[in-house]
Amino acid sequence: xxxxxxxxxxxxxxEYRDRGTGKRLLAIEKVDLDVADGAFVSLLGPSGCGxxxxxxxxxxxxxxxxxxxxxxxxxxxxxxxxxFQDASLFPWYSVLDNVAYGLVCAGVPRKExxxxxxxxxxxxxxxxxxxxxxxxxxxxxxxxxxLARALAVDSAILLMDEPFAALDAQTREVMxxxxxxxxxxxxxxxxxxxxxxxEAVYLSDRVVVMAARPGRVVADIKIDLPxxxxxxxxxxxxxxxxxxxxxxxxxxxxxxxxxxxxx
Amino acid sequence: MIVRRFAKVNERVLYGVLGFVGLGxxxxxxxxxxxxxxxxxxxxxxxWRAGVTDFxxxxxxxxxxxxxxxxxxxxxxxxxxxxPLGLAIGWFRRVDYATSALLAGLNATPNVALIPLIVLxxxxxxxxxxxxxxxxxxxxxxxxxxxxxxxxxxxxLEITRSFGGSQWLAFRTVxxxxxxxxxxxxxxxxxxxxxxxxxxxxxxxxxxxxxFYLGLYGQLLDTARLMVGIVLFGIFGVVIxxxxxxxxxxxxxxxxxxxx
Numbered sequence: 289x290x291x292x293x294x295x296x297x298x299x300x301x302x303e304y305r306d307r308g309t310g311k312r313l314l315a316i317e318k319v320d321l322d323v324a325d326g327a328f329v330s331l332l333g334p335s336g337c338g339x340x341x342x343x344x345x346x347x348x349x350x351x352x353x354x355x356x357x358x359x360x361x362x363x364x365x366x367x368x369x370x371x372f373q374d375a376s377l378f379p380w381y382s383v384l385d386n387v388a389y390g391l392v393c394a395g396v397p398r399k400e401x402x403x404x405x406x407x408x409x410x411x412x413x414x415x416x417x418x419x420x421x422x423x424x425x426x427x428x429x430x431x432x433x434x435l436a437r438a439l440a441v442d443s444a445i446l447l448m449d450e451p452f453a454a455l456d457a458q459t460r461e462v463m464x465x466x467x468x469x470x471x472x473x474x475x476x477x478x479x480x481x482x483x484x485x486x487e488a489v490y491l492s493d494r495v496v497v498m499a500a501r502p503g504r505v506v507a508d509i510k511i512d513l514p515x516x517x518x519x520x521x522x523x524x525x526x527x528x529x530x531x532x533x534x535x536x537x538x539x540x541x542x543x544x545x546x547x548x549x550x551x
Numbered sequence: 552m553i554v555r556r557f558a559k560v561n562e563r564v565l566y567g568v569l570g571f572v573g574l575g576x577x578x579x580x581x582x583x584x585x586x587x588x589x590x591x592x593x594x595x596x597x598x599w600r601a602g603v604t605d606f607x608x609x610x611x612x613x614x615x616x617x618x619x620x621x622x623x624x625x626x627x628x629x630x631x632x633x634x635p636l637g638l639a640i641g642w643f644r645r646v647d648y649a650t651s652a653l654l655a656g657l658n659a660t661p662n663v664a665l666i667p668l669i670v671l672x673x674x675x676x677x678x679x680x681x682x683x684x685x686x687x688x689x690x691x692x693x694x695x696x697x698x699x700x701x702x703x704x705x706x707x708l709e710i711t712r713s714f715g716g717s718q719w720l721a722f723r724t725v726x727x728x729x730x731x732x733x734x735x736x737x738x739x740x741x742x743x744x745x746x747x748x749x750x751x752x753x754x755x756x757x758x759x760x761x762x763f764y765l766g767l768y769g770q771l772l773d774t775a776r777l778m779v780g781i782v783l784f785g786i787f788g789v790v791i792x793x794x795x796x797x798x799x800x801x802x803x804x805x806x807x808x809x810x811x
Contacts, residue, residue: 347713348712348713349709349712349713366714366715369713369714370713370714372706372709372710372713375706376706376707376710378707378710378724378725378728379805379806380728380729380731380805381805389710389714389724390714392716392720392724393711393714393715393716393720394714394715394716421804421805422805423805423806441714
């Protein structure tokens with residue numbers, strides 16, 4: 289662990305009022321989380337465990353009802369940048385303009401934003417696609433552009449909200465190893481939300497396992513697999529052991545279906 | 552491949568023309584066989600002769616010029632007012648609340664019902680026609696623009712916020728481009744309504760214009776000239792539609808369905 293924390297969350301809580309019943313629902317209950325500078329941390333859990341909501345709270349899109357979040361201050365630019373799920377590129381912008389958009393939001397003039405965005409198109413492997421429109425790109429390529437947009441603002445921490453969930457299995461694996469390559473090159477802190485165990489284990493230094501109703505952290509597992517990791521690591525016994533451990537945690541928490549309850 | 556495409560395009564044109572010629576022939580033949588009174592529907596050749604005469608001696612040109620002028624002024628002014636207003640109503644919830652009941656009431660009133668009042672106020676000259684054209688196009692353009700802004704994808708607006716962009720930036724870079732297709736179809740619908748406005752206003756009270764021309768010859772039982780007026784309005788509508796199609800293609804390179 290390094291001395292600096294990129295992210296420090298204390299007692300983060302999220303309450304909703306159900307519009308129909310008027311009852312208060314606890315979406316996230318007292319989440320504490322520290323993320324070291326440069327670390328790759330995954331939030332893993334079933335749908336409804338509040339992992340995406342937590343990410344949006346960190347990003348500032350949603351205001352938590354209690355608790356506090358500290359992000360490591362940076363000299364210039366944003367502290368954090370979000371990589372969204374599928375279809376988050378603007379269809380009316382070229383790839384270059386999409387990648388430059390985060391900078392435009394930060395007040396950089398469009399021309400300069402384009403110049404600064406261009407290298408990130410190469411970094412994510414989209415050379416030659418700068419002038420294409422999103423509909424001309426495959427799902428995997430769209431997510432590369434999505435990643436480039438977040439990288440271009442050069443934030444200290446990268447927030448990724450199930451970025452590969454909509455991709456087919458093969459493309460997803462390619463994107464996972466690509467992400468590790470880019471992470472290695474860009475030296476960012478990453479907070480990665482996913483519901484796939486193998487994805488979390490393969491990518492992360494730490495996997496934070498969450499449970500639903502109310503959303504809370506149930507385990508924080510350090511992944512001691514050597515880096516750089518090739519995709520082959522997924523077929524090692526160590527990897528399988530981590531998967532097994534996390535799978536049991538999630539199984540344990542799961543509410544059995546009526547079928548299973550029958551004698 | 553290229554040869555096949557070429558043949559296909561030609562086929563379209565060929566059959567398109569054949570359709571027209573076929574209808575004309577049937578019309579001409581049934582008329583000359585005396586299946587109905589010529590004074591009711593005229594015949595293609597008679598319409599052609601009437602058109603050639605009126606274009607030849609130039610008597611129809613002032614009518615066309617006046618109608619075009621009324622259409623152009625009324626339509627352009629309605630775009631200038633309706634598009635910004637529609638954008639404001641779509642973007643600002645409070646502007647929507649403040650105007651929706653009022654505009655819904657106005658929109659529900661058939662425009663034609665307002666013509667006598669407009670004539671009373673603005674006379675039978677150019678001004679009253681421009682007002683009718685303006686009103687005719689206005690609501691279609693405004694309502695579609697508003698609907699466009701309001702249907703801007705939430706997840707797209709979220710991106711601007713996520714990267715710390717201002718509301719104004721979100722409006723310019725997200726709401727506006729995603730509304731553009733709506734505005735363009737609003738303009739298309741509005742153009743059609745505006746044309747109806749020209750005819751109905753000139754029809755009811757005017758002393759010049761294509762609507763007046765066909766109304767006058769209708770009363771004089773000169774069906775051939777009446778038909779010339781109808782055909783001209785038809786051509787007018789088609790030309791405007793094609794012009795708008797060109798504009799749409801220019802603006803919407805990012806939409807896959809438009810490109811093909």
